Amino acid sequence: MIVGAGLYMALAAALFLIGALGLLLRRNALVMFMCIELMLNAVNLTLISAGRALNDLNGQVAVFFVLVVAAAEVVVGLAIIVAIFRRRATASVDELSELRG
């Protein structure tokens, strides 16, 4: 059975939605962060399957850039989460409520 690009893109859309919902619903900063990674990987899957269906290299090359950006985000994001954890011994975003008005 040949799986077409459409199905891959549907899977990517599902992954993206799971990531977005996870980010909005979960309260642990690390898990929220993983959800962002999931969203970026859904983007990669979309780009690859679209590039393959269109027989165009641009989509496949773009994936490298998205990967690099995701890696850079990990560096900064984990550093911020660690800084928060050191001060408060929690990674729950519900505890981050000093800024409001």
Added chain:
Amino acid sequence: MIATPDINWIAILPELVLALGAVGVLLVDVQWKPATRVLGAIAAFTLVFAIAFTFLQWAQARDALEFGAPGELVAFSGMVLMDGFAVFGRFVLLVMAGLGLLAGWRLFESLNRRGAEAIALVLLATTGFSIMVASNNLVMMFLGLEIGSISLYVLAGLTREKAKADEAAMKYFLLGSFASAIFVYGVALLYAGTGQLEILAIRQFFTDFIVTRPAVILIGLALIIVGLGFKVSAAPFHSWAPDVYQGAPAGVVGYMAAMAKIAGFLAIARILLTGVPQLDNSWLPVIAGLSALSMLVGSIVALVQSDIRRMLAYSGVAHAGFIMTGIVGGATTGMLFYVAAYALQLIGAFAVVAVVSGAGSSESSISEYRGLARRSPALATAFAVLLLGMAGLPLTSGFIAKFGVFTEAWANGYGWLVIVAVLASVIAFAFYLRVIVAMYMDETEEERILVSPPARWVLAIAVVGTILAGVLPAPLIDLAANAFPL
């Protein structure tokens, strides 16, 4: 035979210089551990060179259009554009970066050894946003957006020992990355629908083909608008802005806010106005709706804020709405003027906040501004001028800017939006005046405030710019009118 790619270094000279300057600052700091002001001098040289190169680019862009060869403005096989729009955006970004460095100077000095990182991050964020406004390729635009945004996340947490700055960095990071992911998913869907990543090629695609099932393209476009809407803090995607502005160190907030807004709006305008003008039946109502919502939410919620930074954040939401009326107008002149004028006022206003509450501080209650006119008459005058400029009083740049975008939207048949906008401007006067009244009418026992020389420069430039662009707007309007996208 492999075709050599066309490389036109001039098209990316400012970014090259900025990136080299940022690396240079870090290397010099590691090798010689000089005083912060030496690093500041390196950064200043970098910015001066980068700004000088934008003049060179501007001349080339004018020449190319005059001789009818717009193709020369497409560099690096369609990755980067050197049109007036990009060069104008770059110029504004670079000037704001210079003012941002000055406004945050007290903060950078107080960070001791980490001052070098902060200065390098300012230059890197400028590099990213500058490449973003110049990019023709959507992946390139995403890269620029992320280089800028990731630098800003770190800047927001610069004083992470203070609990509120790390909270601000965290919120900015989570919501900012969420927005970036939404943006790039929109890019992927637009690519899946059109097979193109280049904005000019996407426009060509819509001229060449009639799209019968545009669902994927429209969803992609909607996601791009949402993603960039987050970055420019347009309602209903503004929830991060008040918290981040409140918690981040005062010295860099103005810079952060101004850069993200300039680059975000220029990117929205480029994608919508040059990429998909044929789909304007679909996106014009969306942008108009976002614009109306932003103006109303921003103006009304700002009324009840007790922290001046949250007030400025909500006023920024309202301004995002005003700037989007320019995009609804379908032209870039008014929008470019507005973005430039507002960015200057924003940096100036946060420079005042940094002086009054301290450059590394989080939170600034409006009550701190009671009787400011007695503590420092010059500071209070400057702040009053900037606030009135934001409110759009005649004879300030804010008035000309608002007038420009409103006429464009009116001419494009969006009269109802202009009425909402005028209403929102009137509401907005109330909260700006509240601060001014507190500064001038209230008494205080607090001692005088001394304004440091760098902050004085920022305020002088911001105030003079605001008044000059309000009294003699013609040169800037001409410049903005010549800075149309390719």
